[in-house]
Amino acid sequence: MILYEEQMELxxxxxxxxxxxxxxxxxxxxxxxxxxxKDETKDIDLxxxxxxxxxxxxxxxxxxxxxxxxxxxxxxPEKLKDKHAPAMYRREDSRFDIFSRKIFKTILSPxxxxxxxxxxxxxxxxxLRLKVLRKEHIVMLKAVTERKNDFDDIRTIAEKEKxxxxxxxxxxxxxxxxxxxxxxxxxxxxxMRELKQHIFIEKKYLKQLYDAHG
Numbered sequence: 001m002i003l004y005e006e007q008m009e010l011x012x013x014x015x016x017x018x019x020x021x022x023x024x025x026x027x028x029x030x031x032x033x034x035x036x037x038k039d040e041t042k043d044i045d046l047x048x049x050x051x052x053x054x055x056x057x058x059x060x061x062x063x064x065x066x067x068x069x070x071x072x073x074x075x076x077p078e079k080l081k082d083k084h085a086p087a088m089y090r091r092e093d094s095r096f097d098i099f100s101r102k103i104f105k106t107i108l109s110p111x112x113x114x115x116x117x118x119x120x121x122x123x124x125x126x127x128l129r130l131k132v133l134r135k136e137h138i139v140m141l142k143a144v145t146e147r148k149n150d151f152d153d154i155r156t157i158a159e160k161e162k163x164x165x166x167x168x169x170x171x172x173x174x175x176x177x178x179x180x181x182x183x184x185x186x187x188x189x190x191x192m193r194e195l196k197q198h199i200f201i202e203k204k205y206l207k208q209l210y211d212a213h214g
Contacts, residue, residue, distance in 0.1 A: 001040045002094050004033045008120075010044075010094075011130060015122030017060035022053045023129040025108065025116070027141045028097070029153065034118055034132045037156055043074075043147075046130075047099040049108055054100045058087065066091045076146055079104050105181045106144050111172060112137050135161055136169040140176075143191035144184060154191060158199050170205045174212040185213050 002010065007030065028045030032038045048054035066089040071080055074097075079085060084102040088095060101107065115134050122128040133141070139157055142150040158164055173188040189209045192201055 001042045002044070003040050007033060007041070007044070011120070011128060012122045013064065014057070014060045015126070015128035016124045017063045018056055018126050018128060019059075020053075020056055021127045021129070022048075022057055023050075023131065024048045024053065024057065025112065025131045025133055027103075027133045027138050028145070031117070031132045031138050032153060032157070034120075035135065035157075037160060038153070042093060043095045043097050045097045045099075045141075045145075047101070047103055047108060049101060049113070051100050054087075054098060058089065058098065061089050061096060064091065066096065069095070071097075074147055079146070103141055103144055105183055106141065106176055107179065107181070109172060109175060109179075111175075136165055136172065139164075139191075140169055140172060140184070140188060143187040146187065151191070151194060155195060155198055158195060166201060166205050170208050173209065177212055185209050189213075 024046045025048075026034070026044075026046055028043065029038060029041030030044045030046070033041055046057075048057065069088050069090040071085060071088050074088070075085065082104045084099065084104050086097040086099050088097055090096075112133060115137075116131040117134045118132040120130045120132070122130070135157055139154050142154050169188070173184050176184045189206060192206055192209075195201060
């Protein structure tokens with residue numbers, strides 16, 4: 001497990017070991033720690049918009065002793081068949097789940113790139129820029145990844161964040177569906193139905209998902 005301060009130190013150390021400027025997006029438990037939703041995480045979730053940046057980041061991880069590991073027992077078997085399944089690197093109790101351009105079939109939408117929650121720069125000879133996705137995108141992607149504890153994290157965000165924008169999330173899920181992601185509506189609809197047992201979610205959002213799916 002990695003605490004927030006340890007995560008910041010780790011990103012700073014990775015920044016010292018890169019040989020070019022790199023930009024990536026943080027989601028999952030990593031992003032949740034930047035919000036203060038949780039105190040620790042064992043899987044650092046990142047997505048890169050450039051394949052070359054991803055390769056350079058992995059080289060830095062390997063210099064720090066991280067080794068490639070299997071995604072079996074972490075993700076659903078049908079999702080691991082997707083060519084955009086993550087590359088996973090582990091060192092002791094910490095793990096990086098690294099995606100390139102897509103989180104399975106879910107692309108980085110224009111809003112994901114523009115409506116970020118925060119930007120952190122780890123500057124040395126080269127700069128590692130970490131962009132933290134907004135809370136609605138974190139929830140959507142946790143619905144997509146469906147790992148152990150992902151639903152508990154979604155519930156934590158929804159219960160703590162009174163300003164959570166369900167319309168924004170619904171619009172994003174529909175946008176992704178219309179741009180080729182055939183899983184996202186099913187994943188988000190399933191998540192909302194389960195979450196309705198714990199918090200109030202207006203029926204209109206589920207109806208919009210059903211209508212978009214036809």
